[in-house]
Amino acid sequence: MRKLLLLALVGLGAQLVDGSLGMAYGVTSTTLLLAIGTNPAAASATVHLAEIGTTLASGAAHWRFGNVDWKVVAKIGVPGAIGAFAGATFLSSLSTEVAAPVMALLLLALGVYILVRFTAFGIRRDRLGLPLRKRFLAPLGLIAGFVDSTGGGGWGPVGTPAILASGRLAPRKVIGSIDTSEFLVAVAASIGFLVGLGSENVNFAWVAVLLVGGVVAAPIAAWLVRHIPPRILGSAVGGLIIITNARTLLRSDWIDASDGVRYTVYAALYLVWGLALAYSVKQYRAHRDSETTEAVESLAEERPKATVGA
Template structure:
């Protein structure tokens, strides 16, 4: 069926709307109209009024409530009518009567009686977008509104004002003005954005692949002679297979929930008695590949906010290099003390995960000091072998940000943070415990695409409590081992 609707935007300052029906539908339609113009003139006729509708009318002089059945005279001097009764036959009679008077009608849940629809509306300052499914699926229209409200930046109003100023001050003729405005808005082009997104995703994947090739090549050339390769494979310790499982489980939780990879791996490796800088270095070397694949997968599924990515990734890289440098210094000189500090740190992270699991998500709030958050997350993540997710993801979720976008953006930012930490550790330590690194890489890489598809769908509370339990138990075991 061809959609013949022609979208228009009505100036409602002088319009007079009649709503027939004062129940839930009447309340919803009233709130919809008031949201677009709080001073719109409304007359509502019904035998019953919802309590919230009465409260609205008491606070608004432009709303008139008439408590009685509908009569023909109610159509006098009305421009538009919205019918919201639960009597289909009455709705049809009112619609036919309005048609004889040339009044346009909207009938709730009866598309055949409608001359116009109240679409789902996106408001961003002077930007207004209306979405309609031709009356077929209001639920889908509402979901589309929620999506575009989230992805359109809140500062779009500033761009609109700047463009309006440019147009007002432009001294050229119409064609010159149109040409310059097209140039100014070229960055908004969908085709250009698609190309940039494709390049960005490919960049992350290429970095991961190149580093993986370099890592394997370096390890084979310096640690394993070709003639000894088969013997080395046979001699791989059983811990390698354990780290494959740990890497898979940790990345599955991290990619789907947004946190838990580093602390799960760090506590496991501390129990194995691995050198502290090597723990964080191995984790970040392995996590770089899985986070790169996870970030690419999230980008593919549209789970990344690019502006937030920049504010997290750049300070996060600086923090990661600083944290890695400090751990290398302390881990070599004060290993036992540093073991204790890291065990306490991971245990605190585990407790924080429990708090996050039971914390209610607030309404959406503006996130302040995002750069500081990124730096702190990167520093503690590199120093403690984990913590980027519990620090950064939990903070953003607490601000009411949408789960799938938080997880996707934090996961891609984590790729750059782990890359910076891995390079720092690699430059200082070389490759140690390569079988653990490869185990983590293999397990995490298998889990990353699965986790991206599960983002926002996995029971978050259960996953958080499970990883928190493991982290706390492993941390306590490490502390008792030191004592």
Template sequence: MDFDLVLFVGVGFAAQLIDGAIGMGYGVIASSVLIATGMPPAVASAAVHVTKIPTGIASGLSHWKFGNIDWLVCRRLILPGIVGGIIGASVIALLPIHVIRPLAALYLGLMGIVVILRALRWRQNLAIDAAPKGRPGIVGFLGGLFDSFGGGWGPIVTSSLLLQGREPRLVVGSTNAAEPVVAAVQAAVFSFWLGAATLTTIGSTALAIMAGALLAAPIAAFLVNKLPGRLIAGAVGIILIGLNIPAVVSLIGRLL
């Protein structure tokens, strides 16, 4: 097997293991790696969203098996997430590559900072409010909108729902269960704007990432309350910042 494909299987496995355990990381990690290899941001985001459909279904089924899903919250995330995803995917597909590449890197780097800040405030045994406050629909819209730029559904939706006082186990499961529906619509929008032929050029890469993620999905669902969330989230943030620093520095250099 080609070494690059083996690498992408590993990327998919690690990204899904982290995402399934703490509710964030799959999209931003996979997109950052693909963009770092030279793939255009819109194509990278499209490829990741295609892989999110089967991997997200596997993750959702795994969380359902372990009782980690609040179906009311899940349903309230989906429709607003789809609307936000359509808008975001259209924007990134239509912007010129020389504009979107540094912006995507900047966004992904900022997501790394967000994840690190989340790690610093992490509470594995977070106190749960009797009546969680906040509207999942607004969170879903923002998650779908910014997720199209290379990932962000997990960091935005998971963190926001946790801050509303919801149970971490159910937040992670519900976020993962809603994601493949939103991702399917985003993939269709990317296909419309970029052309289906564009997506076929990265088919082997997407399949390799998908294979690794499918292997990790049931393991992540089992470990959702077992892994040290603070350390994992912090590591994700550091990786994202490291992968995207070169493009951000290049952008700053051009602006100066």
């Protein structure tokens, strides 16, 4: 019962992050399932089955708040579904001994990408309004869908930063469109896992509690996307994913590190994570203060003109 309650809370927390940042539901949930000893393919299958419901609820909530660009959803979602099905069948064919460290390595790489991308660069805003082309979105969807299935998450970590980096779509619409298109990815991945694994290898009680937590959080996250600084949240989530999956890798047969080595690595990672968070907070505040100053100066310049005109 405690495990089910914990999974429900994880589903809720992961969806709050995913819905407000455009990533990390699958990565966060799969990381926890791996940490408690779940078979990698079964863990990814469990998360993707739950995501059918959470992404549907999240997409509906984002649509209600005006956060969805349906052209982007269509151009990236269909190739994403193809890649997700291929990734699911591939992961299902691997043995547990091989799949566990492979998945942890993928998740670790995604965590590093999230941490560096949001800590160092923030979000580009100078190219808003330019069209996103199919020749960019289709390959991106195919790769992101494959990584999502094999890594237990990755649709958001690959898709969201790539579109944000283009600077062509407002952040809230990037997040809403990625979350909505993920429904197609979740359906395709789930079919692939059920074909490759069979339903007997999936714990449907875990699917249900992850789903409940995610559905409760979906509308809250769609509202929060307008209020939480993505730069800070991205740094926080990236660091968490790195530390958790580094633990899995250090304990795996690939490395089998001693206690001294593991604790040294953990200490170094926590230090880097803390510095990254501090830097993100500092940059966010500096950017916010700069925007406030520009707004005040602009208002001050307009007032004399209004007086002269009167």
